[in-house]
Every structure is written in structure tokens, then in C-alpha cells.
Amino acid sequence: VTKAKFHFLLHLPMFIRRFGPAILFSTERYESFNHVFCLASIYSNRQAPSRDACQLFAEQDNIKHVVTDGVWHDPIAR
Numbered sequence: 001v002t003k004a005k006f007h008f009l010l011h012l013p014m015f016i017r018r019f020g021p022a023i024l025f026s027t028e029r030y031e032s033f034n035h036v037f038c039l040a041s042i043y044s045n046r047q048a049p050s051r052d053a054c055q056l057f058a059e060q061d062n063i064k065h066v067v068t069d070g071v072w073h074d075p076i077a078r
Helices: 002-019 028-040 049-067
Strands: none
Touching: 028 049
16 A cells, blocks of 8 residues: 555656646645544543544534434334
8 A cells, every 4th residue: 555655756746747736635634633533532541542532523413413403314203
């Protein structure tokens, strides 16, 4: 997997000359999301940080759903 990335670097100057700045290859957007994960694991015991972060995000999503008058559809009751 990493060899493909290194091989791509050989062609990057040509792509920049041909198509302009390599904005699609920027990782800043994803690296800034690391801060969100760090904040999500503040109250974690660090044993399962992915589970703790997912649980926090799910709770936040449920709260957002309720606050914005979201509706849960029951597939059994029609």
C-alpha cells in the first residue's frame, strides 16, 4: 500500500505542471479531525478509544436528531 504512494510522488511534479496545485491530495482536512477524536477520548480509560469515540458520536447524533424534531420510523408499525 505504501509503495503506491511513494511511486505516485515520482509523478506528482508532472501532475502539478499539467493540472495545477495538488489540492485533492491535501491531508489537512483529515488531520484536523484528529482533534475531534482527542476531545472524544478525554473521559476514556484508553482501553478502547475507538469504541468510546463511536459511542460519544452516536450519543451526540441521537441528541441532534431529537433536538431537530427527527422521527424514527418503525418498520413493523405501518
